[in-house]
Amino acid sequence: MQPFRLDTDKFPLEVQLTTHFDKSKSYHTIEYNNRSISTEQVQAVWMRRIWEPQLSQELAPKFREACIRESEATLDGFWDSLKEAMWVDNLERIDYATNKLRQLRIASEVGFVIPKTLVTNKAQAAREFFGQVNGKMVSKLLTALSRSMEANSSFFLYTSTVKEEDLEDAESLRYCPMVFQEQIPKQQELRVVYVNGNVFVGALNADMYAAAIDWRKPGVEVGRMATSPAY
Numbered sequence: 307m308q309p310f311r312l313d314t315d316k317f318p319l320e321v322q323l324t325t326h327f328d329k330s331k332s333y334h335t336i337e338y339n340n341r342s343i344s345t346e347q348v349q350a351v352w353m354r355r356i357w358e359p360q361l362s363q364e365l366a367p368k369f370r371e372a373c374i375r376e377s378e379a380t381l382d383g384f385w386d387s388l389k390e391a392m393w394v395d396n397l398e399r400i401d402y403a404t405n406k407l408r409q410l411r412i413a414s415e416v417g418f419v420i421p422k423t424l425v426t427n428k429a430q431a432a433r434e435f436f437g438q439v440n441g442k443m444v445s446k447l448l449t450a451l452s453r454s455m456e457a458n459s460s461f462f463l464y465t466s467t468v469k470e471e472d473l474e475d476a477e478s479l480r481y482c483p484m485v486f487q488e489q490i491p492k493q494q495e496l497r498v499v500y501v502n503g504n505v506f507v508g509a510l511n512a513d514m515y516a517a518a519i520d521w522r523k524p525g526v527e528v529g530r531m532a533t534s535p536a537y
Contacts, residue, residue, distance in 0.1 A: 314356050316338065317380075321338045322336070323335070323381070325383060325384070350393070350394070423486070425448070426483055427480055429476035436468065436473060443468040443489060444486070445484050445486050
């Protein structure tokens with residue numbers, strides 16, 4: 307079995323997808339990097355991340371948005387055609403899990419201790435919350451503004467500490483709600499992956515000042531420690 311890498315951001319400019327529906331059957335073919343693959347050949351899918359199509363900036367906004375929507379809808383049809391393959395992970399489960407507010411709700415309901423959290427587009431609510439956590443507050447978003455492996459390739463908002471003077475511009479929240487949480491001091495960040503009954507845990511040494519807020523920032527060096535799987 308040969309792997310086939312599909313970079314979804316290359317669709318539709320560099321990736322060609324063709325779908326035929328004929329009576330009771332459908333046929334789906336992907337062509338990319340001088341290779342072609344059909345759904346009948348796919349036995350398993352590792353879904354690392356689905357990226358938004360990258361289209362020319364010369365396209366008028368109304369056409370650009372329409373092209374992106376149509377491209378994503380076309381890809382959704384292709385994912386559906388792979389329903390018989392083994393997925394890591396199932397797309398519906400990923401969509402369910404990426405809802406951070408749902409994660410917080412479920413975590414609190416099953417007994418986990420979660421940080422005090424506020425999600426709001428109201429400036430006064432943010433200022434009051436700042437006082438409730440004694441000025442130890444961080445801000446973040448519920449979704450990623452962009453995704454990239456390059457440090458300076460696109461705009462990205464990291465988890466950031468909030469100072470009292472920052473709240474002077476809190477009225478801008480009316481344009482976009484934000485997440486505010488009490489800042490929890492940390493020594494390590496854990497990444498936990500569950501696969502077929504096994505739990506795999508990796509740790510990031512985040513007790514240094516540069517990594518204390520968000521270890522993902524460019525230039526931040528953190529110690530990495532891999533741990534054995536837990537059963």
